[in-house]
Amino acid sequence: MKEEQTVCYTCPNENCFIKKHLHLEQMGQFILKKNSFVCKKTNQFITEDSPLQGLYFVCSGKVKTVKTGINGREQIVRLTTNGDTIGFRGFGTSKRYLIGAYALEDTVLCNFSNETMLEILQKVPEFTYALMLFYADELNKSENNIRKIAHMNVRERVIDLLLYIHRKFGQINGLIDIELSRKEIADFAGTTEEQAIRILSSLKKEGLIETVGKRIGILAIPELRTEIMEHKYF
CATH class of the missing domain: 1.10.10.10 (Winged helix-like DNA-binding domain superfamily/Winged helix DNA-binding domain)
Incomplete structure (x- = not known):
């Protein structure tokens, strides 16, 4: 994986949680701590059940997230693109990623460490509230997908x-x-x-x-x- 510098203030991804909150003065100190890198096509950057290493945000490119099922077969559970968030399901008490993630094309990713994310959640209530709404929306989508598979x-x-x-x-x-x-x-x-x-x-x-x-x-x-x-x- 190749390191890549991306500047949040000029990033075109209006859907990115970080970009949406750059107007808040507190965010300035946190975006300096992020790590950006290029993940080449087909490469894996999250391994299922590995220790949590923060949240990933797609700057540019496409990613598939997978979950291991019966007989070790991987099932794709989500496709992501510019501005999407990856690894959020493991962020909490489990401290491990519940999914694996692969780049579908050369992809630029931004990573905020566990420590940085905890700081943001504790010090930027607007961000925390937005993330809570995001989790609620993703839970609703997951429940709908279960219903679809069943019917x-x-x-x-x-x-x-x-x-x-x-x-x-x-x-x-x-x-x-x-x-x-x-x-x-x-x-x-x-x-x-x-x-x-x-x-x-x-x-x-x-x-x-x-x-x-x-x-x-x-x-x-x-x-x-x-x-x-x-x-x-x-």
């Missing part, structure tokens, strides 16, 4: 994933702006690689999506939304 069939889960990454990353030149292997799609949708390939092939034949290598483009968003409407997509 959606495999095709519906793949469609839900495609619509999610379309919302999260957008499309450039007709293709969603993230490159995921068929195995990664299967891991996120909670199915096998073979089933994921069959469903994507079927969606392509139906004219609902197109594929170019690992990239996927959505051609018919309303039709895909309709398929999962009963699961309250919105």
